[in-house]
Amino acid sequence: MKDYDVKKIRNIAFAGHNGSGKTSLAEALLFKAGASDRLGKTADGTTVCDYDPEEIKRKISISTSLAAFEYNDLKINILDTPGLFDFAAEMTEGIRAADTVMITVSAKSGVKVGARKAYDEALKQNKSKMFVVTKIDDKDANFFNVLTELKTVFGPTVCPVVVPVISGGKIVSYVNLIEMKAYKYDNKGNAVETDMPTAEISEKFEYRIDGLIAAISEAVAETSDELMEKFFEGEEFTQKELIDGIHDGMNRGIITPVVCTSATELTGIDMLLKEIELLLPSPEEANTAKTKEGKDVECDASAPLSAYIFKTVADPFVGKMSFIRVRSGKLSSNSEVLNASTGTSEKIGKLYTLCGKKQTEVSTAFAGDIVVAAKITANTGNTLCDSSKPIEFEAMEFPRPCYSMAVKAKAQGD
Template sequence: MKSYSSGKIRNIAVLGHGGSGKTNLVEAMAFLSGATKRQGKVYEGNTISDFDDEEIKRKISMATSVVPVEWENHKINLLDTPGYFDFAGEVKEAIRVADSALIVISGRTGVAVGTEKSWEHAEERQLPKMFFVTDMDDEQANLYDILNDLKELYGKRIAPFQVPIRENGEFVGFVNVIKMEGRKFVKDHIETCEIPETLKEEIEPIREMILEAVAERSEELMEKYFMQEEFTLEEIQNALHEGVIEGEVIPVLCGSGKHNIGIQVLLNSIVKYMPSPTEEHATLLAKDIDSQELINIKCSEDETLSALVFKTIIDPYIGKISLFRVYSGILKSDATLYNSNQETTEKINHLYCLRGKQQIEVKEIKAGDIGAVTKLSATYTGDTLCNKERPIELEGIQYPESLSVMAIRPKNKGDEDKISSGLQKLIEEDPTIKVEIDSANHQELIYGLGEQHLEVVVSKLQSKFNVEVELYKPKVPYKETIKGKIKIQGKHKKQSGGHGQYGDVIIEFEPLTDLNRAYEFEEKIFGGAVPKNFFPAVEKGLEESVQKGVLAGYPVVGLKATLVDGSYHPVDSSEMAFKIATTIAFKKGVQEANPILLEPIVSVRVLIPNDYMGDIIGDLNKRRGRVLGMVPLDGKQEIQAEVPMSEMFGYTTDLRSMTQGRGTFTMKIERYEQVPSELQNKVIEESKKEA
């Protein structure tokens, strides 16, 4: 593959609802452009994009893949993204390095939740957008309904560049509204045809809207429009190009990815109307490592080198593959680069352009282009590679928060190290996977973006790393405390041959107002009833005792213990004896000081469209939640509430179900509160069964 200058490159994220036809569309573009000799199909498991075993098995995209195609002396880097919400982290990686977004809509199913999500993802990065309505050969497809829905959502910016021609219910061609010419599909090519009379009335307002958009680009064009002079094709295309970049014009095209219809027009439109890296990101903010100030980085081959690693692939045979986008300068093979995030240097041996899993070796990657390199030792997703003489740090990738959690354990004993090693490699590939050790409950927790995401992790651990694991519901990190005050004696006396063991303490236990602390220890000993050298042993006994409470074995917090009296033996007393005596006093004292169970309360923020307010508030109330307020935010409502953590298990799936995927939420532990008595008894019983 030849090297392209920055102005001849298009980086486009292909977004859309799960199953809308993104991968089939990318495959059609690859086939038409000659990048592949046979057009694969998702259901056959032979597409360029979906090359991972899990993707082939499940017949869905689960990772962003890069498919570069060459068209009209341009290079188009297609970033095919997953449409399922559990893999939204992959979408974030793609839009971080894309200059524009192609949002795919199925003509059969129409505008879906994933369409809206795709729009929101593109809006986050202020990317120019284009819609492509695929499956137009399906008799259920209705472009006009889709256009009405898009206009209702996004206003007058929606500009259909094509209108379908149907004969006997079949999609047989389209009208190119820009050129005002008909096109008909004839076997394996397209022929020019007359615009059907029945369509002229429908096309007129669409054409008028496009001409108005063109006229608004300059005073000269506006004057021409008012004088009813015809715009030249070049004037129309240049004006629309500017309008697309500024977000004032959102083109809508149509066709069929599966049957390769309308793909040529789509590729031409990407080249004509979508921005090159020099237009959209002519300057980019980066942090200068030396001065710690923000500086402008220009997307130019003449600038000092800077590149961002936006994705990592762990290949069982090749090892680690790092995908990057060059933002300035030219990256050549055999270069030595500085990783400003890790403060290390990396040697670049071979450079590649990836097309799915195919590695095409190249000698250089120019500013604005996307490439790959293998076997970087200390570089991770989100890291900046640059010249050591001018160290900078580019903006990283903002991933969605992983809130779906399960506990994980090996099916076979002795596989713990295998799990740890496998998970570490999967986290390198997918930073939305988080692993946490809950030492209090002796469990390993794994976080993901949804149930399907975690199922895929389990499947990959088995297929890639040969380790079988099972997921199970995690234990809630309950805690215990006391509400009463008690003075209690703990005595340990044991006589055996030789020296015996003797320790005697009287400790006062009472609540400590600060539940963030496990305990506070004081001593108020008078007259040397317990020698000072045994005080540390008493505190050590207390420190060990609070690890396991008397109710259900959960850690104890908010406990004040004051050593007020005791006795000792000049020969038999020892640190161990006093530690055991403290343990005895703890168990007896806490049991009698009105022990209670505490549960974590999480602060929850749920962002939803207004239509779902009643359902969400009702559901939070059922979960023993307290709704604290509602705040309008970006045309939606943010519900702020506090809910017991035990009631939030599975909320990711439940919220998606209640809002058709439109709702999102965040949560964090706020504090601990007393568990209601009826639930406390249930938790204690479950704990006893487990023990």
Template sequence: MKVYRTDEIRNVVLLGHGGSGKTSLVEAMLYVSGVTNRMGKVTESNTVSDFDKEEQKRGFSISTSLVPIEWEKAKINILDTPGYFDFVGEVEEAVSAADAAVIVVSGKAGVQVGTEKAWELCDKYNLPRMIYVTEMDVDDASFRQVVEDLTTRYGKKIAPHFQPIRENEKLVGYINVIKNAGRRYTEIGQREECEIPDYCKPNLEILRDSLMEAVAETSEEFMERYFNGEEFSVEEIRSAMRTEVMDGDIVPVAMGSNVQAQGVANLLSDIVRFFPSPDKRKCAGINRRTNEIFEGNYEFSKAKTAYVFKTMVDPFIGKYSFVKVCSGVLKGDDILYNADAA
């Protein structure tokens, strides 16, 4: 089994309104990354993350599931959460263990109550976040409307860095706002370079100006270059975005289709590029013997500490727990006791 350094790990929770497409997005991620060779469907009760019989029967997620994916030499631990408010405890468990969040919004239904609740949870746990707009293959989906609604609610921090290319109300490609380049979809999950259509250019100019302005605000040097009309390189833009995403000053907005696995590869790359690894976030607890603050901060040289964020009962293997190691090195044959447990 491959061993990943801490800086190669991304713990990401998927949040959003019920039915916005979180479980379908996980299926597309698994397919694009090569973990599976076909995509399951919620309607056919054969998705990876909704493995429980009750979930398959009802057609929606009831409990949080953990799905590991390897992408660009990083390990992304995806926490797929329920969208319905009846299971908010499951969502809180996942958010407490995550280091960043992807808020999934339906391009057809738009911003819903679950979207706002997801944003509030990210604020509560101080999570960096990005937004992914699904169902862009549907006729009446509107990426522009979703972006406008998000901007109205959350201000200039909303930063779309992809723009859809639609022909005859169908998603046929996208424009990478950072690279200022067009891509056209070919097969499922595949794309090729293309010219930017003329009808996309006016909106592209608005999106690019907004993104460049946000990048310029990261330093005085960038601000001076921006006012002098200088262009930023792709790497400079991405580096600045990573800083601002981790600080919560920018919320990137991407889009795609789960059914066609379009835009999913871009989302996985953005997760690796912009989201923090665990060691970039602080982690502290209380030493019950001394009542002093113990800062684990995911340092392997410190004493073993771990956070049990979820416990499940399986009819075949019994009770088991999901554990996030906060410091030290936890090996497979280690036996830990919680001396303070009742």
């Protein structure tokens, strides 16, 4: 994998309630982008992100996994976090390393407490957010009920971008409200443009296409005085103005786009890849990281090195592996850096980028990227930096345990 400029990187944490389709969504994106040659299933234990034997056995995510892949000259780093509350710290770690949090909500079951927790954690860590309504192909799915619930729970920032057109209880097409185009999908998930609907697109007639267009225009108008003036004059926004407005609004936390997909049928996945490219902030544009003293650290490749270890795992073959988000400068293999958290020197050996369990060795990681270092002594939460400019990032706030137990030996010899 080649080196990527900070503008060409997207770091995304998938978070949400258990069973809402995070891992399946990651699988569909990897397959559609050509990073995986088959569409795995959690039920079969064949997904890229759930590769641990316990995850395969239990058919759930237990640990946050990294899946890096290339798409349209971008490097996209997906952090697939567990939805079970037993592993809430894993979600905290994944969101810490990301710039955007994609919150999955099942079109069948709606907004669950896991989605609320993910949203709150994204707010707490000052990350941009996007809702992905999953399982849109389920016979009990109801996208527009979920959209109404999202607006009720999370407020006026919720802004639909991709919506289904429903007739006779079935989805007949998908509308991209930015492009103002409608698409149908074949059985391989390939999109074909079709006629735009002209009136109601939901069977209860509570949503009309013109109303949704007006809503997205109003949300974009809020992002600048110039766009607000244009909106009140009754002028239509150009596609570029819509993209730039949503992009800016996401980064400022005043717009939370909503898209819909089916990971199993691959519908909407191509549009989601487009939205990742066009709407999500790059590390350079995303909100800055903060030091322990509260100072902002810009994502600048020309600055001295600063990086943060957000996760540590024990690999049965490689040994201790430290997941690192590079904040500024560059981190090189076979180099020596300062561990600002301990005040000691740290020798960096090999560096890898991961796609699930697949490891690809890299020589350098630049500002904004996520890599894994093998067999270093530093621990989760430590800051690695250039010795000429020591810096230490603020610590992660993990959930507090609500229940404790101890094991006591029955006899002294046990």
